[in-house]
Amino acid sequence: xxxxxxxxxxxxxxxxxxxxxxxxxxxxxxxxxxxxxxxxxxxxxxxxxxxxxxxxxxxxxxxxxxxxxxxxxxxxxxxxxxxxxxxxxxxxxxxxxxxxxxxxxxxxxxxxxxxxxxxxxxxxxxxxxxxxxxxxxxxxxxxxxxxxxxxxxxxxxxxxxxxxxxxxxxxxxxxxxxxxxxxxxxxxxxxxxxxxxxxxxxxxxxxxxxxxxxxxxxxxxxxxxxxxxxxxxxxxxxxxxxxxxxxxxxxxxxxxxxxxxxxxxxxxxxxxxxxxxxxxxxxxxxxxxxxxxxxxxxxxxxxxxxxxxxxxxxxxxxxxxxxxxxxxxxxxxxxxxxxxxxxxxxxxxxxxxxxxxxxxxxxxxxxxxxxxxx
Numbered sequence: 186x187x188x189x190x191x192x193x194x195x196x197x198x199x200x201x202x203x204x205x206x207x208x209x210x211x212x213x214x215x216x217x218x219x220x221x222x223x224x225x226x227x228x229x230x231x232x233x234x235x236x237x238x239x240x241x242x243x244x245x246x247x248x249x250x251x252x253x254x255x256x257x258x259x260x261x262x263x264x265x266x267x268x269x270x271x272x273x274x275x276x277x278x279x280x281x282x283x284x285x286x287x288x289x290x291x292x293x294x295x296x297x298x299x300x301x302x303x304x305x306x307x308x309x310x311x312x313x314x315x316x317x318x319x320x321x322x323x324x325x326x327x328x329x330x331x332x333x334x335x336x337x338x339x340x341x342x343x344x345x346x347x348x349x350x351x352x353x354x355x356x357x358x359x360x361x362x363x364x365x366x367x368x369x370x371x372x373x374x375x376x377x378x379x380x381x382x383x384x385x386x387x388x389x390x391x392x393x394x395x396x397x398x399x400x401x402x403x404x405x406x407x408x409x410x411x412x413x414x415x416x417x418x419x420x421x422x423x424x425x426x427x428x429x430x431x432x433x434x435x436x437x438x439x440x441x442x443x444x445x446x447x448x449x450x451x452x453x454x455x456x457x458x459x460x461x462x463x464x465x466x467x468x469x470x471x472x473x474x475x476x477x478x479x480x481x482x483x484x485x486x487x488x489x490x491x492x493x494x495x496x497x498x499x500x501x502x503x504x505x506x507x508x509x510x511x512x513x514x515x516x517x518x519x520x521x522x523x524x525x526x527x528x529x530x531x532x533x534x535x536x537x538x539x540x541x542x543x544x545x546x547x548x549x550x551x552x553x554x555x556x557x558x559x
Contacts, residue, residue, distance in 0.1 A: 191436075195436050196406075196407035196408060196442070197407070199407050199412065199440060199441050199442050200406070200407045200441075200442060200444060202441045203407075203441035203442055203443070203444050204444060206231060206415065206441070207227055207231075208227045208228070208230075208231045208233060208234045208235060209234070209235035209236075209237060210224070210235075210236070210237060211236065211237055211238070212224075212236050212239065212343045212344075212347070214343075214346070218346070219350065220346065220347055220350040220351075225350065225351070228351070228452060228454075229391065230415075230416065231415045231416060232391075232413065232415060232416060232417060232418035232419070232453070232454040232456070232457035233413055233415070233443070233451055233452060233453040233454060233457060234451070234452050235443065235444075235445060235449055235450075235451050236347075236449065236450045236451070236452065237446065237448075237449050238446070238448050238449065239341070239343070239344070239400070239448060239449065239450040240338065240400060240447075240448040240450065241448055244334070244337070244338070245402070245447060245448050247334040247337075248332070248334040248335060248338065248402055248473065249402060250334070251331075251332040251333065251334040251335065252332070252363070252402065252471060255275055255325065255331055255332065255363075256322075256365075257269075258272065258273075258274055258275040259274060259275065259284075259322055260274040260276070260284065260322075261274075262286075262318070262319065262320055263286040263319070263320040275331055276331075279327075281326075281327075281492050282326075282492070283325060283326045283327050284322060284324070284325055284326070285322075285323045285324040285326070286320040286321065286322060286323060287320065287321060287323040287371075287372035288313075288319065288320060288321075288372065289313035289317040289318065289320075289321055289370040289371075289372065290310060290311045290312070290313045290317075290369075290370065290371070290372060290373075290463040290464075290465065291310050291372045291373070291463070292307050292308040292309075292310055292372060292373045292374070292375050292463070293323075293372060294374065294375055295307035295308050295373070295375030295376075296375070300377070301381045301489065303377040303378065303379070303381065304374070304375035304376070304377045304460075305375075305425050305426050306375060306376065306425060306426055306429045306435070307375060308373040308374075308375045308376075308435050308460070308462060308463070309373075309434070309435055309462075309463070310373070310463065311463050311465055313369070313370065314369065317370060318370075321365075321367050321370045321371065321372070322365050322367075323364070323365055323366075323371065323372055324362055324363065324364055324365065325362055325363040325365070326360065326361075326362045326556075327360075327361065327362070328361050328362050328363045328473070328474075329361050329509060329513070329549065330549040332363075333516065333546070335361070335363070335473055336512070336513050336516050336517075337513065337516050337517040337520050337521075338400060338473060338475075338517075339361065339475055339509070339510070339513040340510070340512075340513030340514040340515070340516060340517035340518075340526075340527065341517065341527075342514075342517075342524055342525060342526055342527040344398055344450065345510065345514070345527040345529070346527060347452060348398075348477040349530075351392060351396065351452075352392065352395065352396075352477055352478060352479045352480075353479060353480065354530040354531075355480040355530065355531055356477045356478065356479065356480065357477065357478050357479075357480045357483050357503050357506065357507055357557060358475075358476070358477060358478070358506055358507060358509060358510065358557055359395050359397070359455075359475075359476035359477055359478055359556060359557055359558070360474075360475070360476060360556035360557070360558070361474065361475040361476075361509075362474045362475075363471065363472070363473060363474065364470070364471070364472040364474055365470075365471055366409050366461070366464045366469065366470035366471075366472075367464065367469065368409075368464060368466060368467045368468055368469050369464065369465055369466070369467065370464065371409065371463065371464030371470070372463055372464075373460070373461055373462050373463040374411075374460050374461045375435075375460055376425050376428070376429075376435065376437065376458060376459070376460035377425070377458070377459070377460060378394075378417075378418075378422070378423060378425075378455070378456050378457065378458055378459075379394055379397075379455035379456065380393070380394030380395075380455055380456060380559060381489050381558075381559070382394075382486055382487075382489060382559040383482065383559065384421065384422040389421065391418050391419045391454065391456065392454070392479060393456070393479070393482050394454075394455040394456050394478075394482065394559065395455050395476055395477055395478035395479065395482065395559075396452055396453060396454050396455055396476055396477065397452075397453050397455060397474055397475070397476035398450055398451070398452055398453075398473075398474070398475050398476065399411070399443070399450065399451040399452075399453055399472045399473075399474055400448075400449075400450045400451075400472065400473040400474075401445040401446070401447060401448070401449050401450070401451070401470070401471075401472060401473075402447060402471040402472070402473065403447055403468070403469055403470060403471055404445050404446045404447045404449065405442070405443055405444070405445050405468075405470045405472070406442065406444060406466070406468060407442040407444070408464065408465065408466030408468060409461075409464045409466050409468050409469075409470040410442040410443045410444065410445070410461065410470065411442070411443050411453070411459055411460070411461045411472075412437075412440045412441065412442050412443070412459065412460060412461060412462070413440060413441060413443065413453065413457050413458065413459040414437060414439050414440050414441075414457065414458040414459070415439070415441060415457075417456075417457050417458040418454040418455075418456040418457040418458075419456075423458055425458070428458070435460075435462070437458075440458075455476065478557060478559065480503065482559060483498045483503060483557050483559055484498060484499070484500065484503065485497060485498065485499055486498050486559050488558065489558045489559060490556050490557075490558040498557055498559075503557070504531075506557060507529075507531060507532075508532070508539060510529050510532075511529060511532050511535075511536070511538075511539035512539055512541050512545060512549075514526050514527055514529065514539075515536070515539060515540050515541040516541035519541060
């Protein structure tokens with residue numbers, strides 16, 4: 186009971202601090218199409234900004250339907266190639282492992298050397314109910330090859346314009362995925378900062394390791410959300426163990442949860458100190474994740490992607506990976522012809538070479554290459 190009361194108080198106080206910040210509102214551009222400087226300043230100061238009601242109505246329903254289809258065709262358990270009805274799972278023919286699994290309410294990476302040791306301290310692991318499954322699905326990588334609705338969201342003109350405003354007109358992809366936090370089952374992700382390559386570089390700045398868009402299908406609250414430490418993206422590499430010792434637990438005093446409604450999209454700096462607790466709440470969280478880098482941060486950098494350790498992100502590699510932006514833009518334009526499509530400067534004038542079609546859909550894994558992980 187004492188633990189439950191402490192958790193409730195922590196979530197209440199974190200929510201209060203989160204809602205007091207000046208970093209939420211509609212996407213706004215000026216008459217010349219430039220992102221509102223107030224948004225840019227808030228993002229720079231806090232390390233994240235919540236764009237409200239970006240996804241609405243039919244688009245939100247399309248994503249939900251694709252998610253339902255994916256989960257219905259998900260492997261019945263870790264390591265399986267068939268779903269709960271004995272059909273081939275959605276990832277059965279994939280050469281790479283596209284799914285991360287976790288034991289219910291557990292921390293699979295904290296305190297380990299996994300992910301280049303970015304999660305140095307383990308989170309508290311509540312005891313799941315006796316009837317809990319052995320594993321639950323936590324993350325689906327390469328989501329654009331499995332969901333046209335997610336592909337169309339990836340081509341959202343305003344979100345891509347934000348990526349250009351922050352990372353320059355030659356911005357490049359990072360990765361795309363779906364985070365799943367099942368009610369009373371979803372595991373935690375220990376506190377960490379993303380990025381492993383540039384921390385000691387003299388030209389390190391607050392945007393060196395890029396950012397993620399986190400689109401919320403059902404919204405999120407203090408019980409199931411990602412928590413972040415505002416402003417920590419500007420502090421360089423943080424001694425996370427020292428932060429734990431100072432706080433006396435994994436409940437860092439200055440952290441806040443990402444409080445969102447359905448359809449909100451968070452832009453979150455990858456250098457910010459962030460993590461998520463085990464989801465003991467009754468609320469389901471689904472986050473559509475996709476991120477972008479500055480090209481200068483990626484060009485000629487050796488891969489940190491475990492599935493592709495010998496690669497170097499040269500100009501050809503980056504160009505190949507970036508074509509997804511073009512296909513997504515065209516797929517979106519076909520679905521929403523009333524929108525003004527985003528013009529990706531790296532491929533301007535080449536739009537006819539990247540038209541979305543059933544053939545491209547069948548071959549999408551050729552373009553859904555490895556993450557540009559730095």
